[in-house]
Amino acid sequence: GQNIDQPTEMTATEGAIVQINCTYQTSGFNGLFWYQQHAGEAPTFLSYNVLDGLEEKGRFSSFLSRSKGYSYLLLKELQMKDSASYLCAVSDSNYQLIWGAGTKLIIKP
Amino acid sequence: DGGITQSPKYLFRKEGQNVTLSCEQNLNHDAMYWYRQDPGQGLRLIYYSQIVNDFQKGDIAEGYSVSREKKESFPLTVTSAQKNPTAFYLCASSTPRDGFNQPQHFGDGTRLSIL
Numbered sequence: 001g002q003n004i005d006q007p008t009e010m011t012a013t014e015g016a017i018v019q020i021n022c023t024y025q026t027s028g029f030n031g032l033f034w035y036q037q038h039a040g041e042a043p044t045f046l047s048y049n050v051l052d053g054l055e056e057k058g059r060f061s062s063f064l065s066r067s068k069g070y071s072y073l074l075l076k077e078l079q080m081k082d083s084a085s086y087l088c089a090v091s092d093s094n095y096q097l098i099w100g101a102g103t104k105l106i107i108k109p
Numbered sequence: 110d111g112g113i114t115q116s117p118k119y120l121f122r123k124e125g126q127n128v129t130l131s132c133e134q135n136l137n138h139d140a141m142y143w144y145r146q147d148p149g150q151g152l153r154l155i156y157y158s159q160i161v162n163d164f165q166k167g168d169i170a171e172g173y174s175v176s177r178e179k180k181e182s183f184p185l186t187v188t189s190a191q192k193n194p195t196a197f198y199l200c201a202s203s204t205p206r207d208g209f210n211q212p213q214h215f216g217d218g219t220r221l222s223i224l
Contacts, residue, residue, distance in 0.1 A: 004151065008149075030210055031210045033212060040197075040218075040220075041217060041218070042113075042199065042215035042216055042217050042218055043152075043199070043215050044215070045212035045213075045214070048210065048212060050210065087151070087152070089151075089152075091210055095210065096154065096157075096167075097152075097154075097213070098151075099144075099151030099152040099153075100151050101149055101150050101151045102151065
């Protein structure tokens with residue numbers, strides 16, 4: 001079967017750095033997406049990785065290792081507004097997105 | 110500004126009733142999707158459409174129906190056959206460009222509850 005695993009919840013301190021991991025087992029791989037979702041709102045696109053390595057975009061970076069079936073989202077200089085759920089999604093062999101359950105990130109002052 | 114509009118934001122369904130959730134986009138996207146989100150679970154695909162007048166079942170299509178008569182619109186009907194409809198419903202769209210892996214853009218969602 002297809003499976004995406006993420007931690008359910010993480011807590012971090014304002015100004016710190018946090019890494020949210022995602023491991024996947026899917027039938028085929030055509031890229032991995034990270035989305036941010038504030039409570040009761042729509043998910044918004046953060047990043048896309050299809051090749052191994054690190055993609056940096058301001059305070060957010062995303063890493064992919066296809067051989068390990070592993071990705072992480074790195075958030076630096078955390079702000080209170082970063083409190084949200086972070087969703088990992090893998091595009092499978094049919095280009096359909098398989099979604100993880102999301103990681104709820106709680107930022108404390 | 111371009112975007113995806115879902116309505117209503119909140120919807121209540123009586124037993125035995127069909128209800129229709131609206132999704133309209135002005136992004137000129139070819140593909141549209143309906144997802145269901147339940148607490149503690151990932152988004153699950155209900156139906157998707159890659160072109161007007163064509164749509165495909167997703168993983169949990171039973172008890173739902175859709176139509177795609179216009180590029181801009183992709184309404185979802187939750188029928189009385191769907192016994193557990195309480196959930197957050199999200200509509201998304203994307204456009205194939207250099208392949209199919211373009212990010213999906215989401216509406217603000219409709220929260221459906223049973224009366």
